[in-house]
Amino acid sequence: MFLWVCVMIAGLSISGIGFASGDVCLYQECDCQGSYIECQSRNLTSVPKLVSNNTNNTVFTILVLDANRLTKIVSGSLPPNLREISLTLNPIASIDDDAFNQSATTLETLRFDGAHFTRIPDAFLHLHNLKNLYIYNTPIRDWNPNAMRNIGNTIETLFLGSVGLTSWPDWFHDFAHFYNVYLADSSFTSVPDNAFAMSENTLVTLSIINGRLMAVPKSLANHTALKSIHLQDNQITDLTWLPHLSNVSDIDLNFNNISDAGMLSYVLRPYANSLKNLGLVGNQLTVIPDLSYLTQIGSLDFGRNRLSDPNSGVMPSNVYALSFAFNWLPSIPRVYRHLTGVTELFMPSNLVTQIQGSDFLPLIMFVLLENNLISELTDDSFPLNSSIISVNLNNNPIVKISAQALSSIPRLRELRLQQSKLTRLPLFLASLNHIFVFDISNSTDLVCTCEEKSLQMWILSLPPEDVLGNCGDTSVYNFFTTLSQSCPTQ
Ligand SMILES: *[C@@H]1O[C@H](CO)[C@@H](O)[C@H](O)[C@H]1NC(C)=O
Ligand SMILES: *[C@@H]1O[C@H](CO)[C@@H](O)[C@H](O)[C@H]1NC(C)=O
Numbered sequence: 001m002f003l004w005v006c007v008m009i010a011g012l013s014i015s016g017i018g019f020a021s022g023d024v025c026l027y028q029e030c031d032c033q034g035s036y037i038e039c040q041s042r043n044l045t046s047v048p049k050l051v052s053n054n055t056n057n058t059v060f061t062i063l064v065l066d067a068n069r070l071t072k073i074v075s076g077s078l079p080p081n082l083r084e085i086s087l088t089l090n091p092i093a094s095i096d097d098d099a100f101n102q103s104a105t106t107l108e109t110l111r112f113d114g115a116h117f118t119r120i121p122d123a124f125l126h127l128h129n130l131k132n133l134y135i136y137n138t139p140i141r142d143w144n145p146n147a148m149r150n151i152g153n154t155i156e157t158l159f160l161g162s163v164g165l166t167s168w169p170d171w172f173h174d175f176a177h178f179y180n181v182y183l184a185d186s187s188f189t190s191v192p193d194n195a196f197a198m199s200e201n202t203l204v205t206l207s208i209i210n211g212r213l214m215a216v217p218k219s220l221a222n223h224t225a226l227k228s229i230h231l232q233d234n235q236i237t238d239l240t241w242l243p244h245l246s247n248v249s250d251i252d253l254n255f256n257n258i259s260d261a262g263m264l265s266y267v268l269r270p271y272a273n274s275l276k277n278l279g280l281v282g283n284q285l286t287v288i289p290d291l292s293y294l295t296q297i298g299s300l301d302f303g304r305n306r307l308s309d310p311n312s313g314v315m316p317s318n319v320y321a322l323s324f325a326f327n328w329l330p331s332i333p334r335v336y337r338h339l340t341g342v343t344e345l346f347m348p349s350n351l352v353t354q355i356q357g358s359d360f361l362p363l364i365m366f367v368l369l370e371n372n373l374i375s376e377l378t379d380d381s382f383p384l385n386s387s388i389i390s391v392n393l394n395n396n397p398i399v400k401i402s403a404q405a406l407s408s409i410p411r412l413r414e415l416r417l418q419q420s421k422l423t424r425l426p427l428f429l430a431s432l433n434h435i436f437v438f439d440i441s442n443s444t445d446l447v448c449t450c451e452e453k454s455l456q457m458w459i460l461s462l463p464p465e466d467v468l469g470n471c472g473d474t475s476v477y478n479f480f481t482t483l484s485q486s487c488p489t490q
């Protein structure tokens, strides 16, 4: 759906503006503009009656009938010489065999979404130049192989999403000019070895999304032109057949079943100088792979794996964004010690019990460690003279913060300690001159006493709305504005 929207926007943006002045619109109910006959969202139950023929075939070539209530397309209802017909969001149940005849040699693009036909229309048998076919949310049971083979002679882009593909279709083999193939929400578990054989040197983008694949299709092994491979939301374990001759720039393997970091590291080697985007979120990796050779990668997200070895892996040196959210890491991974471009330590929801200043570089500015198991901050927890401006330790069982723990982060502006186990406010907070957000909310063991009165000036220098949390029955801010007044002066 998302891709389709992009395609539509791209399509509209080139439509141009301004009326083709002097031309009568071919349908009274529609607007003709540029090359478009625009009949979108008009509550039409049938294609309107043609009031004029398209006498000048350089003019109206794109017919948009999206979002109406059309149930059928009958012969002779469409103007001749169309290049593109968009019929998305219509419950089209039947298309006359000859419906597209007048555009048989010109029609390049055809779109359906939410159609009701269950058999690929015979009208496709008469198309000689169809290059782009998009069908979404249409319960096709009979693929009419002859019709599909016919368009297979010319099709370059094929998008099929939620069309009820339960096994790999035979007609697929005959498509010889594939450039972009997108198959979503299908339930086949494997793809024949010869599936893409005919488009080995033409296929550039392949997406098989939200399916049941367990391996990268072997049929990709010898492809030479592939640049983008999207296989997210399958159950892929085996990566053996990623194409070793292609200069691939994008691989999306998010939400699969990849556990073998060694294999991953091996199969991506051919893309050392081409791979720019790699999606590995939601797999089963337990060790961080060695991806050091991927020179074009700037950002890597290992979220929602099972990483538990903090000493594993090597990251490409150009990485500037790295995420380890939702893993099982017991400490900050070693890879952070070498990445001079990374400014964010992003590892919420791990099993970190302790942090050490030597684990990461002073260049880090944001420390995101919420939902871990850190119970104590010591004098050595942060690098000396570090650039940290924000520390989020929400939902860590922190019982103790040493007096010097935060003195090595002179630029700290934001400190979050929600749900800590602190019982008292640390007195050294008063020396944090740049803080303006202090959040200790839901720290249920926290009490404020007259012993913390020395924090009064500090607390009152902060914006009231940025001091969050209660001690006992009163808010921390309130304690220092009112109750602590009655404490004896020190
Ligand atoms: C669409 O047409 C039907 C009758 O064909 C009418 O009941 C309905 O109100 C119309 N809807 C809009 C939005 O015009
Ligand atoms: C379109 O052209 C055909 C044949 O030239 C003619 O019979 C028909 O009446 C024309 N239709 C309109 C709406 O002008």
Ligand SMILES: *[C@@H]1O[C@H](CO)[C@@H](O)[C@H](O)[C@H]1NC(C)=O
Residues within 6 Å of the ligand: 020, 056, 058, 059
């Ligand atoms: C056809 O369309 C083009 C472009 O709008 C225009 O320049 C030309 O005069 C038109 N020809 C006729 C016969 O209408």
Ligand SMILES: *[C@@H]1O[C@H](CO)[C@@H](O)[C@H](O)[C@H]1NC(C)=O
Residues within 6 Å of the ligand: 075, 098, 101, 126
């Ligand atoms: C439509 O095209 C097909 C194939 O060229 C042809 O057999 C058929 O007669 C045409 N139908 C009409 C109404 O022209």
Ligand SMILES: *[C@@H]1O[C@H](CO)[C@@H](O)[C@H](O)[C@H]1NC(C)=O
Residues within 6 Å of the ligand: 193, 218, 219, 220, 221, 222
């Ligand atoms: C790839 O090419 C090699 C060598 O030509 C051949 O042996 C192998 O069968 C091909 N694999 C596929 C999946 O086409």
Ligand SMILES: *[C@@H]1O[C@H](CO)[C@@H](O)[C@H](O)[C@H]1NC(C)=O
Residues within 6 Å of the ligand: 224, 225, 245, 246, 247
């Ligand atoms: C891949 O890129 C390299 C280096 O840019 C180039 O020499 C090679 O021909 C490319 N291979 C393909 C299959 O495009």
Ligand SMILES: *[C@@H]1O[C@H](CO)[C@@H](O)[C@H](O)[C@H]1NC(C)=O
Residues within 6 Å of the ligand: 235, 237, 257, 259
């Ligand atoms: C994931 O892969 C493992 C083998 O590596 C296998 O045992 C398991 O069944 C797979 N899980 C799914 C959901 O496919």
Ligand SMILES: *[C@@H]1O[C@H](CO)[C@@H](O)[C@H](O)[C@H]1NC(C)=O
Residues within 6 Å of the ligand: 384, 385
């Ligand atoms: C920290 O910074 C201060 C002032 O910029 C400098 O004097 C000191 O040497 C630095 N210490 C370290 C360990 O880099």
Ligand SMILES: *[C@@H]1O[C@H](CO)[C@@H](O)[C@H](O)[C@H]1NC(C)=O
Residues within 6 Å of the ligand: 418, 441, 442
């Ligand atoms: C504090 O905890 C309560 C109940 O668990 C929750 O509803 C609330 O959002 C929490 N507040 C903050 C600031 O985390």
